Amino acid sequence: MAKHRGRGFATIEYPTGMNQNGDPSQAWIKLKPDGRVDVFSGTVDIGQGSKTVHTQIVADTLGVPYDWVTMDNTNTDSSAVCTGTFASRGTFIGGNAVRLAAERVRERILDIASKELEIDPSDLEIADGEVLAKGSPQKKIGVADVAGAATYNYGELISGSSTALKPFADVDDATGQVEIEPHSAISYAACVADVEVDDETGEVTVLKMVQVYDVGRAINPLLVEGQIEGGAIMGLGLGLLENSYPYYPSVDHRGGEFGAYLGPAFADLPELDNVIIENPSADGPFGAKAIGEMANNAQPPAIANAIHDAVGVWVTEMPATPDRVLAALKAKAEPRRDGKRVIFDEQLSVRTVSSNGGEGYWGVEP
């Protein structure tokens, strides 16, 4: 009876930025007369940090400091529509809504600055809250002055709005079929897990996990890391502790009381290492893809693979609870037929051998 160590990995690809038919995210942005920026967007920040990320997107798109931007994003009276914070769409779809709205505001700022400076808008740029002539930055006007001029001289409220919505798909009248792409970008990720398996108790401990995530562009690396770590521990739970209930809230799938549902606690915390890969998306704001839902997908298979590496058995149902691990160990140790030791090991026997390149010559089904 001993403890065995093993390592496993899993890779995933994940569709992010869900936007099918008619699920928009909207944003409306206006400038105060002193240059500060009010953003009304529908995307709700549930702690993942979309409010911060969207503020960064607006500030960078406009070329103004971060703290000039006020985000009014959870006001059910005034906020624009957002289909919701789910399906890894906060940064991608909601982020695109604020980016496109900010681009329109930027155009209006440049237009009015152009009148004030008497320089063509295409020769102007905005940085750190000032509109500058490209190549001769001494010719400049503050965004605050542009906003003031718009308000008091030109009678304009500088504003811009936008909706991130993919065009509706066509229905093929003959077949009734629709061709749509539900996602907007594919993200890739991998997890490597090191585990220790106690072959007496069946207990599995995750010692270390390395997460590698392609997020397109990490607009805020700290927030990305928060998603990766939170997802990793949730994935550890799905691998070792938690039953998922696919038909929740049906009564049979509701789970028991709080204390009967095991989730990872401080004591389960393994060593974690995170790597962020930037593989930009052509459509995401500043190349960003997403890191929401995919963060807890690679760990359960990585853990199952690590268990196999450690003790040579496949636990084929998650979570890999001690009794499942013990049952698999027992099945491996016991002869399979009539007291004879007959071993069928998926790893060794995955391929049916034939003299005919995989085809059975005599037509025998394997």
Place this chain on the structure above:
Amino acid sequence: MRLTVNGIESEISSPPLTPLLHVLRDELDVTSPKAGCQQGGCGTCTVLVDGEPRRSCLTPVAAVDGASITTLEGVGEPERLSPVQAAFYEKYAAQCGFCTPGMIMAATALIDRKGGPVERDEVLEALGGHYCRCTGYVKIVDAVMAASRGEVGDVQDLPVSEAGEPSVEVHGSPA
């Protein structure tokens, strides 16, 4: 019964077996302690009773008659965060925030008790009964260790842009 909550003394009129959690939230309108599981399993209702962390959901108010209670409201203010709060802010140790009140109270008690740098194992033990679904705990451990070492920036220094506040003097302003 009387309770001193965050330095303010009050006469309590709830029945004696009412959980302290509900006295705080419903009678005194002190809402930082959250009602999570209400069976002692998650820790988000944790408050300090005479400096010791207690699950307020399992504590009948009569059992703490006359005690001094500290909740998150009594630890710091938005303009003056406590070191633990500041570390949570800096390290991004709160996502949805539902576990945060309990985490911060337990961490505050741990650091007060230790009076110096706390190690990772001590954090895991002291916060062991606190459940967090969002963060994966990593940044919470980082934050508590940093707070105990005083490795927290001055939190009055919330990020200020280099360009400063926008000028309010505008062309053509009637002012």
